[in-house]
Amino acid sequence: MDSHTESPAHSSGSPAHGSVDTRAVHAGRDDLTDLGLHAPPLDLSTTYPSRDAAAEAARLDAFTEGKDDGGPPVYARAANTTVRRFEQALAELEGATAAVAFASGMAALSAVLLARVSAGRPHVVAVRPLYGTSDHLLDSGLLGNTTTFASAKEAPSALTGATGLVVVETPANPTLSEVGIQELADACAPVPVLVDNTFATPALQRPLAHGAAMTLHSATKYLGGHGDVMGGVVACSEEFARVLRQVRFVTGGVLHPLAGYQLHRGLTTLPVRMRAQSTTAAELARRLSGHPGVSRVRYPGLGGAPRPADQMAGGGAMVAFEVAGDAPGLIGAVRLITPAVSLGSVDSLIQHPASISHHIMDAGSRADAGIPENLIRLSVGLEDVEDLWADLDQALDAVS
Numbered sequence: 358m359d360s361h362t363e364s365p366a367h368s369s370g371s372p373a374h375g376s377v378d379t380r381a382v383h384a385g386r387d388d389l390t391d392l393g394l395h396a397p398p399l400d401l402s403t404t405y406p407s408r409d410a411a412a413e414a415a416r417l418d419a420f421t422e423g424k425d426d427g428g429p430p431v432y433a434r435a436a437n438t439t440v441r442r443f444e445q446a447l448a449e450l451e452g453a454t455a456a457v458a459f460a461s462g463m464a465a466l467s468a469v470l471l472a473r474v475s476a477g478r479p480h481v482v483a484v485r486p487l488y489g490t491s492d493h494l495l496d497s498g499l500l501g502n503t504t505t506f507a508s509a510k511e512a513p514s515a516l517t518g519a520t521g522l523v524v525v526e527t528p529a530n531p532t533l534s535e536v537g538i539q540e541l542a543d544a545c546a547p548v549p550v551l552v553d554n555t556f557a558t559p560a561l562q563r564p565l566a567h568g569a570a571m572t573l574h575s576a577t578k579y580l581g582g583h584g585d586v587m588g589g590v591v592a593c594s595e596e597f598a599r600v601l602r603q604v605r606f607v608t609g610g611v612l613h614p615l616a617g618y619q620l621h622r623g624l625t626t627l628p629v630r631m632r633a634q635s636t637t638a639a640e641l642a643r644r645l646s647g648h649p650g651v652s653r654v655r656y657p658g659l660g661g662a663p664r665p666a667d668q669m670a671g672g673g674a675m676v677a678f679e680v681a682g683d684a685p686g687l688i689g690a691v692r693l694i695t696p697a698v699s700l701g702s703v704d705s706l707i708q709h710p711a712s713i714s715h716h717i718m719d720a721g722s723r724a725d726a727g728i729p730e731n732l733i734r735l736s737v738g739l740e741d742v743e744d745l746w747a748d749l750d751q752a753l754d755a756v757s
């Protein structure tokens with residue numbers, strides 16, 4: 358992707374043929390009635406038979422160039438018909454022209470980095486905080502990139518002629534700090550901005566409508582929604598999708614078809630889950646901010662703090678808070694909330710970022726990213742708010 362000639366990544370302001378709620382249910386399924394099916398077919402083929410070797414050779418050439426015309430995939434490392442449905446649906450929800458799915462969120466980020474490095478633009482400007490392993494991957498240079506970490510304000514002055522990508526996560530993992538996407542994209546143009554949209558999801562925030570070139574998801578989280586499927590996906594222009602498919606074809610980091618099926622099903626309930634979980638999260642954030650065992654609560658908009666205008670609907674379903682007492686001890690003290698890393702499931706999950714999600718960063722990098730050692734991250738699920746509060750309250754009392 359040459360950033361100067363990039364085709365539009367953004368297809369329209371809202372999904373075609375209806376609201377996000379409606380399209381979440383129907384996207385990637387519009388042909389099913391004509392096929393006489395209700396559930397999407399699950400295609401577990403690893404190979405696709407054909408008696409026409411010359412046609413297969415031509416199809417393989419196309420896949421090698423990252424093109425995908427929707428025809429038979431030749432081989433499962435090139436494409437999969439079930440995964441394509443998930444990609445199509447996610448692209449539509451993000452308002453993108455294309456999406457490319459991977460085995461995990463880190464496989465997706467790796468493909469983006471390899472695409473930029475191979476295009477001769479190996480320098481990345483990254484706004485902290487990011488998910489810990491994303492930070493580590495960028496910082497380590499393992500894939501041939503170099504990275505300058507900068508605040509959103511400093512990001513434009515960190516750009517060089519070799520910069521191929523600006524990376525930001527908003528709301529950020531784990532602090533829930535927010536960055537104005539449009540302002541960043543305008544200031545960094547024509548360098549493409551990647552927004553990790555894992556926490557907000559397209560149900561609440563559509564970064565391509567605010568100038569981002571692409572969004573990245575750990576689909577393992579809210580898109581799947583039930584803690585039982587791992588995947589990653591990038592929504593972007595068709596031009597960049599071709600490069601990502603080329604990388605996926607040669608590196609093999611494909612999403613399993615069953616995972617594609619589960620993620621596609623997860624999308625159907627995404628808006629309703631996000632609404633319900635966000636409502637509970639906002640209430641828990643409010644109550645936590647009045648608890649004597651809590652020194653600071655991080656939740657978008659809590660206490661009237663300024664937010665990027667018109668960017669995200671509501672505050673989302675993640676809450677972070679600093680504990681006055683024994684923060685790691687809190688993880689052992691909960692009884693209803695699941696003491697586990699990850700997020701976005703129907704059950705609430707709690708973890709200590711310095712011990713798990715951001716443990717791979719050294720203490721200095723965590724400090725630079727503004728991640729305190731006493732921070733706790735809570736992913737709010739679908740349980741009753743009173744039951745969740747009772748558990749948090751007793752656990753906070755136990756460690757105070």
Ligand code: MET
Pocket residue numbers: 488530575698699700713714715
């Ligand atoms: C192994 S660390 C965590 C996974 C996940 N990305 C999270 O932030 O919870």
